[in-house]
Amino acid sequence: MSVEITIANAVKKYGDNTIIGDLSLTIREGEFFTLLGPSGCGKTTLLRMIAGFNSIEGGEFFFNEKLINDIDPSRRNIGMVFQNYAIFPHLTVEQNVAFGLKNRKCDKETITRETEKFLRLMQIEEYRNRLPERLSGGQQQRVALARALVISPDVLLMDEPLSNLDAKLRVEMRSVIKDVQNSLGITTVYVTHDQEEAMAISDRIAVMNKGEIQQIGTPKALYQRPKNLFVATFIGHTNILKGTLSGGQGKQILALPDGYSVELGNVREKTEAPRDVLISVRPEEFTISEKSGEPGIQGTVDSSIFLGLNTHYRVKLSSGEKIEIIQESTIDSIIPTGTDIVLQVKKEKINVLSEDGGSNLLEGVQDDTAEA
Numbered sequence: 001m002s003v004e005i006t007i008a009n010a011v012k013k014y015g016d017n018t019i020i021g022d023l024s025l026t027i028r029e030g031e032f033f034t035l036l037g038p039s040g041c042g043k044t045t046l047l048r049m050i051a052g053f054n055s056i057e058g059g060e061f062f063f064n065e066k067l068i069n070d071i072d073p074s075r076r077n078i079g080m081v082f083q084n085y086a087i088f089p090h091l092t093v094e095q096n097v098a099f100g101l102k103n104r105k106c107d108k109e110t111i112t113r114e115t116e117k118f119l120r121l122m123q124i125e126e127y128r129n130r131l132p133e134r135l136s137g138g139q140q141q142r143v144a145l146a147r148a149l150v151i152s153p154d155v156l157l158m159d160e161p162l163s164n165l166d167a168k169l170r171v172e173m174r175s176v177i178k179d180v181q182n183s184l185g186i187t188t189v190y191v192t193h194d195q196e197e198a199m200a201i202s203d204r205i206a207v208m209n210k211g212e213i214q215q216i217g218t219p220k221a222l223y224q225r226p227k228n229l230f231v232a233t234f235i236g237h238t239n240i241l242k243g244t245l246s247g248g249q250g251k252q253i254l255a256l257p258d259g260y261s262v263e264l265g266n267v268r269e270k271t272e273a274p275r276d277v278l279i280s281v282r283p284e285e286f287t288i289s290e291k292s293g294e295p296g297i298q299g300t301v302d303s304s305i306f307l308g309l310n311t312h313y314r315v316k317l318s319s320g321e322k323i324e325i326i327q328e329s330t331i332d333s334i335i336p337t338g339t340d341i342v343l344q345v346k347k348e349k350i351n352v353l354s355e356d357g358g359s360n361l362l363e364g365v366q367d368d369t370a371e372a
């Protein structure tokens with residue numbers, strides 16, 4: 001059985017230090033939910049609170065309607081996978097996988113059947129008689145995953161499970177984890193500080209900073225309409241420029257550098273008097289023109305790197321600021337360093353943020369934080 005996890009007003013303190021203050025969220029049944037944020041923001045702390053390993057100073061934790069605050073971790077029916085594998089070094093692969101079932105005093109037939117099923121599912125049958133020390137990091141993590149899943153947990157909790165693997169294996173193991181989670185439909189909470197990994201693997205992501213949730217949404221929603229500057233810069237790459245928003249005759253005009261302006265139809269917080277704002281534009285959302293005299297932001301190509309499908313440009317603006325631009329490579333040309341260019345932005349792709357970066361002024365920001 002898979003469960004919905006509800007966290008209501010969770011508080012965690014170490015002494016006088018509040019690590020998590022009044023945090024609420026709902027993790028839907030069967031979803032792959034990721035806690036993403038910089039080191040020290042409280043992701044592991046929150047995961048351990050769900051597992052029951054941490055004392056809590058406030059709040060309620062539910063698996064479906066059942067309050068679990070006072071239920072011992074061993075009785076919460078959770079599977080856990082950590083960064084450092086946590087498999088028993090003195091047991092073979094098969095014994096490691098069977099461990100949870102033996103511990104639960106399952107009958108022999110069940111132990112054999114389920115152990116075989118997960119050895120097969122994780123493709124580690126051929127190593128069944130090996131000790132962990134004779135396995136690669138990726139193989140060890142497969143064993144850890146099989147061992148966590150064999151007990152049919154209601155919830156799977158994973159804390160940076162791929163951090164110890166090299167880059168190529170990390171990417172490979174993402175799909176292994178995602179596929180197995182998908183096929184079992186198990187509610188999964190995953191902790192990482194790697195935004196690309198979070199984007200690749202999650203149904204929804206909660207972006208955390210300093211013990212608080214900044215925004216909850218699908219990877220696409222966070223990327224396209226970040227709620228604030230923190231999310232805009234933490235998820236993917238972006239360029240932040242200064243602009244001025246002003247109104248007139250029902251229109252909102254965004255003035256950008258060099259007299260370039262665009263009209264926006266999706267401003268939520270409309271203004272008449274000019275208001276200083278920040279704009280966030282992803283590197284792939286500019287168009288480059290080499291014709292001078294066109295309306296746009298003026299710049300000079302500072303460097304260009306050809307990466308096959310895409311070419312990455314660093315462009316120096318007339319203000320002296322440097323921004324990153326990614327263009328699909330075309331057969332005919334890479335724009336050489338030193339070329340004067342004009343940049344235009346695809347206006348539906350612009351995000352307009354308040355000057356302090358605290359909020360997105362546009363419509364269509366998804367934030368499921370309030371769901372709980």
Ligand SMILES: Nc1ncnc2c1ncn2[C@@H]1O[C@H](COP(=O)(O)OP(=O)(O)OP(=O)(O)O)[C@@H](O)[C@H]1O
Pocket residue numbers: 014019037038039040041042043044045046193
């Ligand atoms: N046992 C503890 N005693 C005191 N402070 C702690 C303890 N465990 C964690 N902290 C503090 O709580 C904060 C959050 O830690 P946590 O491990 O949850 O962060 P994290 O987001 O998972 O970071 P990382 O990605 O580095 O693991 C940190 O400032 C940490 O120093």
